[in-house]
Amino acid sequence: MIQLAFYIFSALALAGALAVLLTRNVLYAAFFLLLTLLGVAGLFVLASADFLAIAQIMIYVGGVLVLVIFGIMLTHKAEVPANTNSQQPNRVASLNRSGARSGLFWGILLAGSLCTALFSLLIRANFALLNQPVGWQSTINTIGKQLMTEYVVPFEIAGILLLASLVGATYLAASHRKPFRHATR
Amino acid sequence: MQPVDSHLFLFVGAALFSIGLAVVVVKRHAIVVLMGIELMLNAVNINLVAFSQYDPDRLQGQMLALFVMVVAAAESAVALAIVLQVYRHFRTAQLDELNELKQ
Missing domain, CATH: 1.20.120.1200 (NADH-ubiquinone/plastoquinone oxidoreductase chain 6, subunit NuoJ)
Known part of the structure; x- marks a missing residue:
């Protein structure tokens, strides 16, 4: 099951x-x-x-x-309406590399070779740890204790990182027009 | 309750990582490249969790996976803001068409 x-x-x-x-x-x-x-x-x-x-x-x-x-x-990007058939679904096309298929070829080759290498490595590997018995228990208690004792510094740094990324993403995504530009015209 | 053989988690993680790498290299839309990065981070998380179930007292793998999730969320927020700004400037999000540095 x-x-x-x-x-x-x-x-x-x-x-x-x-x-x-x-x-x-x-x-x-x-x-x-x-x-x-x-x-x-x-x-x-x-x-x-x-x-x-x-x-x-x-x-x-x-x-x-x-x-x-x-x-x-x-x-x-609203495309030029070459085909104004309203039955068409809304397509947001992700084009592959225009022209030659070289990007596709190298990508598949890279990923396929990495996959083959990892699988052959994992088949031949013998982790002693993975042969031990494992029990099932809830992890919430342990995670709470760990976050407040052993991992309290990374926990606080994660909070600062989230605050910084919040401010940074807001600043980056905002449009930088001058607010009084139309008023002074 | 008989748990799953942990080697299978490693195989799933390896396959997911490879697919994520292929998405990053092949796709040309900036947001799909970000999706590929999310796939790779998820594959790493699967590996960490699979090894962490043999460490129920300290759960170091699961803690690292939790922090990986936090950093991934922050990264995707900032990256999407950058993509938005790039789209405003160039009117496209296809990475191959971004080929000039000046205004």
Whole structure:
């Protein structure tokens, strides 16, 4: 049963990632990324990381993915209406490298060789740690204690980083027009 | 409750990382490249969590995965702001068409 759930979640994650790679539509890529993130959250539950699964859903699906979809909507280039058929779906095309297929070829070659190397390494590797028995227990208690004792400095630095990125992203995304430009004309 | 064989997590993480790398290299839209980076970070998180379940007392892997998530969220916010500004300047978000440095 657990095995079946594991295979379902990993198939969900990998199929979503492959669809992100293969689709030409940026909006569809965002929705397939949602599938991948949910699959990864399920894998976290199966690896006895319940808190991280909830954090994954809240941070990625609730925050990052909404931000990505906002970005797609705001950078949508209204194309010249060569085909004014209103039955056409709203396409935000992600073009591959125009002209030769060299970018596609090198990308697939690089990723395929990395995948082959990692898989052969993992097949031959023998981790002594992974043969030990593992118990399933809730991790929320331990994570709370760790965040307040051993990891309190990274915790505070993460807070400062989030504040800095909040201010920086707001400043960067703001349009830098002078506010009284029209009034002084 | 029989847990899953942990080697399988490593295989899934390796495949997800490779797909994310392919997305980063192949795709030409800036936001899709960001999605590829998110995929790679997720693959790393899977590896960290898979090893962390053998360390239930300190949970170092899960703590690192948590901080990776925080940094990924901050990174995507700043990167999307930059993409937005680039789009305002060049009227496109395709990375191949951004080929001039001056105004």
